[in-house]
Amino acid sequence: DGGITQSPKYLFRKEGQNVTLSCEQNLNHDAMYWYRQDPGQGLRLIYYSQIVNDFQKGDIAEGYSVSREKKESFPLTVTSAQKNPTAFYLCASSIAGGSHEQYFGPGTRLTVT
Amino acid sequence: KNQVEQSPQSLIILEGKNCTLQCNYTVSPFSNLRWYKQDTGRGPVSLTIMTFSENTKSNGRYTATLDADTKQSSLHITASQLSDSASYICVVSADNNNDMRFGAGTRLTVKP
Numbered sequence: 001d002g003g004i005t006q007s008p009k010y011l012f013r014k015e016g017q018n019v020t021l022s023c024e025q026n027l028n029h030d031a032m033y034w035y036r037q038d039p040g041q042g043l044r045l046i047y048y049s050q051i052v053n054d055f056q057k058g059d060i061a062e063g064y065s066v067s068r069e070k071k072e073s074f075p076l077t078v079t080s081a082q083k084n085p086t087a088f089y090l091c092a093s094s095i096a097g098g099s100h101e102q103y104f105g106p107g108t109r110l111t112v113t
Numbered sequence: 114k115n116q117v118e119q120s121p122q123s124l125i126i127l128e129g130k131n132c133t134l135q136c137n138y139t140v141s142p143f144s145n146l147r148w149y150k151q152d153t154g155r156g157p158v159s160l161t162i163m164t165f166s167e168n169t170k171s172n173g174r175y176t177a178t179l180d181a182d183t184k185q186s187s188l189h190i191t192a193s194q195l196s197d198s199a200s201y202i203c204v205v206s207a208d209n210n211n212d213m214r215f216g217a218g219t220r221l222t223v224k225p
Contacts, residue, residue: 004156035215042117042202042215043157090156099144099206099213104156 003027006091006105013085013112021076021108023091031097032074036060037088037107046089049074050097078110085112115140117205119216127224130193134219136186136203144208148177148188151200151218160188160201193223 004025013019023032031050035043045058049068063082068074074093078085088109092102117138126132138146145164149157161170161177163186170177174197176189190197200218207213 040122040217042217044215045213088154092156099208101147101159101162102213104158106156107154109154 004091004093004103004105006089006108008108009106011108011110013110015112016080017112018077018079019085019110019112021078021089021091021110023074023076023105024072025074025093025103025105026072027093027095027103028071029093029095029103030071031094031100032068033092033094033102034058034064034066034074034076035090035092037090043090046076048097078112085110115205115207115212115214117203117214117216119201119203119219121219122217123220123222125222125224126193128193128195131189131191132193132221134188134190134201134203134221136188136205136216138184138186138203138205138214138216140184140205140207140212140214142208143181143184144206146177146179146186146206147204148175148186149202149204151202153199157202190221193221195223195225197221198223 007022033048034046047066049055065077091105094100094102148160151157163179202218203216
């Protein structure tokens with residue numbers, strides 16, 4: 001099956017700890033994205049990558065880091081510097097950057113206490 | 114500033130009824146507009162995509178309209194079903210870069 005997967009579905013961490021969210025796709029897409037979704041707000045772009053070994057900051061990159069060592073994988077690390085990390089995180093991929101349709105993963109709900 | 118505003122914020126209708134969701138945007142230059150359906154706790158799934166020259170596009174019981182002059186779009190759902198209960202998100206892309214703006218969504222609840 002082709003698709004985009006995120007793991008885990010739910011993640012709990014103590015304040016001050018870094019945590020890494022996984023995102024994998026087997027759609028052979030060049031571009032991958034990370035969004036944060038909070039209640040009552042639209043999705044906000046954290047980071048995106050249009051090609052392997054390259055990524056760009058989105059609107060709310062502070063406190064987050066990413067890597068793109070493989071085409072299929074785009075992990076997101078939520079660092080202790082992120083002031084309000086509790087949120088629903090969505091990963092997406094598209095065949096290329098720009099306005100191409102993005103296909104979303106099922107999301108990871110991160111709770112930091 | 115590129116923005117997308119959706120209304121209403123939430124909506125409750127009875128099964129079998131129709132409803133219309135609204136999306137207003139200020140994204141420029143306009144490339145395309147998509148409507149996504151997002152079930153609770155899941156990722157969004159694309160319903161329709163509309164470009165500048167398209168006024169109406171249907172996908173089963175979902176019909177999207179676009180007025181590029183007034184920068185407004187609507188999503189009409191006919192003969193609603195319980196499975197239509199979800200958030201509906203309007204996404205507008207700009208034509209000059211990776212700028213893709215998401216509305217906050219309309220939370221639709223269909224009751225039996």
